[in-house]
Amino acid sequence: MHNDLQLITVNVQSKDLQLFTVYVQSKDLQLFTVYVQSKDLQLITVYVQSKDLQLFTVYVQSKDLQLFTVYVQSKDLQLFTVYVQSKDLQLFTVYVQSKDLQLFTVYVQSKDLQLFTVYMQSMDLQLFTVNVQSNDLQLFTVYVQSNDLTLITLNRQSKDLQLFTVYVQSKDLQLFTVYVQSKDLQLFTVYVQSKDLQLFTVYVQFKDLQLFTVYVQSKDLQLFTVYVQSKDLQLFTVYMQSKDLQLFTVYMQSKDLQHFTVYMQSKDLQLFTVYVQSNDLQFFTVYVQSKDLQLFTVIVQSKDLQLFTVYVQSKDLQLFTVYVQSKDLQLFTVYVQSKDFTTFHCLCAV
Known part of the structure; x- marks a missing residue:
């Protein structure tokens, strides 16, 4: 049993x-x-x-x-029904009835898929239609008509995907375009134009992702950029510019994270920086500058925490510092300076 x-x-x-x-x-x-x-x-x-x-x-x-x-x-x-007829699939129909999908229907005709059509009717998607023609998919077209998506059109050409294009026209997305070229994705580009997203672009090159770039331009995101290079992520960078985030940058290098850096600039966080080096965290540093935290710094070194330091500067805490050394905490020191406490020292030796 x-x-x-x-x-x-x-x-x-x-x-x-x-x-x-x-x-x-x-x-x-x-x-x-x-x-x-x-x-x-x-x-x-x-x-x-x-x-x-x-x-x-x-x-x-x-x-x-x-x-x-x-x-x-x-x-x-609530209900899912599939009808399949004949060896060559002259007719393939799927009915799906559920809470979010009122009706979902798929028609497949012939061995070489001369016509592949999908009808989807639901609350958010009034009509979803897919047409597929020929074995090598010379043409693949998707039409979506709904409240939020007036029209989605997808054109796919050739077996190796020499060109893969998606057009989306709707209230929130004025234009959405995807280009894919070649099996190894020599170029992958996405353009999004809408009220909230002025421009969205993605570039992907090569199997090992030599370069991966994302541009986002909108009201809340002035610029969003991502760079990815090589399989082991020699360089990973993110740029974000917006009203609440003036600058957001991430640098990542190597599998063992020799260097990991984050820059964040915004209204509440003037500067946020993280440095990470090596697997055993030889050096870990965080800088935070904001209205309530003038400076926040963390330094961590080695697996056994030879040195652990925190600096906090704010309105209520003028200076807050913590030092931790060694596994058995030979020395643990806390400095607190504030309006309530002019000076507060805590020395603990074990």
Whole structure:
């Protein structure tokens, strides 16, 4: 007896499999039942009852799959139905009815996928349509019509994706374009133009990500840039300019994080800087400058914390300093200077 499968029962009757029944009872699947009848599979029925799937039913009829139906009833999916007809998939239809998706329909026709169409009707997506033509996907087009997305069009050309383009036109996204070229992604570019995003651009080059750049221009984000170079992340840089974040910069170098730096400039944080070097954290420094914290500095060195220092300067705490040395805390010192405490010294030696 196995922990995952508390009970497995198989009943097989007759040479031509007039009746084949399997009962599976386990922790995650309260009841799993399979009925198979006849050599040519005139009827296959599967019942699955579990915690997340109240009812799961599959009907398969005939060798060439004239009719294939799946019913799924669960908490998040009130009804899920799949119809498959014929060997070459002349018609493939999926109906999904749930709380967030009122209707989801997929049509697939022919072996080479001369036409692939998806209709989606839901609260947020009034209509979602996909057209796919030919084996090598000479043309792949997606039309989406909804309240927030007036039109989404996707054009894909060739097997190696010489050109992959997405146009999105809606109330919040005036234009959204994606270009993908070649198998190894020599160039990957995304343009987003909208009211809140003036320009959004992504460049990806080579398999090992020699250069990855993101530009975001909007009302709240004046400039957002990301540079990623090489597999081991020799350089990772993020520039963010906005109303609340004047400048946000991240530098990451090497797998073992020889140098990790963050610059943050904003209204509440004038400067925020983090330096991390080496796996064992030989040096870790944080600078914070803001209205309530004039200066906040943390220095951590070595695994056994040979030196741990915190500087805090603010309105209520003129100076707050903590020194910690060695594993057994040979010296622990706290300096607090504030309006309430002119000078507060705590020296603890163990």
